[in-house]
Amino acid sequence: MGTTIVSDEIRQRILTYFENQAQRHGLSAFTVDRMAKDLKISKRTIYQHFPTKDAIITTFMDSVKHRIDEHFGAMEKLDLPASMIMIKSLKGILDILTPFLNQGISDLKTLYPEIWQSLVAFRKGKFDQIFKLLRQAQTDGEINPNLNMNRLAYLLPQILDELFQPEVVFHPSHASRDMMEEVFLILFQGIFTGSTRDSFPQLLKQQAE
Template sequence: MSTGNSVDIRQNIITTAEDHFIRYGFKRVTMDDIAREMSISKKTIYQFFKDKNEIVCAATEEHLRREEEQMDRLEQESENVIEFLVKCTKMIRQHVATVNPSAIMELQKYFPDGWQIFLNYKKKVFLNSLMRSLIRGQEDGYFRPDFNPEILAMLRMEEVQLCFDNRVFPRNRFDITEVQVQVFRHFIEGLMTAKGRELLEEYKKNLSPHETIF
């Protein structure tokens, strides 16, 4: 087996596992499921990963890396923080629609190593991105100047996780997409100045009939 092929197979295992974890949750997916989907043997998978936990960690890192790239791209392409938030809302809807609601809670409960990767991402990437956006909004006059960006960024991080908690928002009573969007709306509208709200209304006017921001 050549080095190039080895790299490809390992990456394909990660990609397949990530797709299954997102759709079905971390607990339900087995090594047999991954092998069957790829039409390979479990023995081949074990040549690259010693156990399921190691695959969970690799898939979690891959998913978060791609999410980081997407956030960076949206931030760079946005002319202002309001446009960035509009794009983030669309991204939230897309992500929530594709991710199994139980995935985050299962990662926390059953895979502590993968959960630590997620926590590190929250602290190093998500927190910094949020703080940049909040500070940018304050400097441009779209957000109130009287709040601490670090405190509000940390609050927002916890809100995201809370929305996936089935104990707080049971799946049989709440639509997870609606929960995430409404909580995000509550958070953002509490920060906006009149200038920020005015610009947001301008973006709303340019939406197609089937699109919504909040």
């Protein structure tokens, strides 16, 4: 029997390798065999850290969720109107996800339906946070007065749920980031009014801060 080495350093190397692979080639190309070869460690060592391939993916997704949560938390602390916090929070999600928005990652929903479902649940939680900010923006007089907030509360998650599906976002002839920006532009320029509406396109396209 060989020596069992379970270390944070190897764990981190595995996760970093996975992140690079997911960004470059997506999920379907990822195998533990290939990872062992590329990282020059044994499959046994990999399985000592992560019992299954799913465990690697789940751990990685948890770290992405954590980044998004941290971003939301940081934005909430800014001394800005709710509308701006909302826009910057959404932009943060786009920025965090953009490196992974390739055709390869589009297989997540079909290859790993349980992991996909956990992301859907996470997204619902974020919608709730977004909607609280929208309510505040309404109090601040920044929401299109023709809209009814109760209907909006029901429709907006439906729209976003339906649109942020691999089948929609991963289009052969449009970049996914551009598609997601277009959805936000339509929706939020339809929802906001005045200067918030006018500043939205520029804020969305700004380089990550």
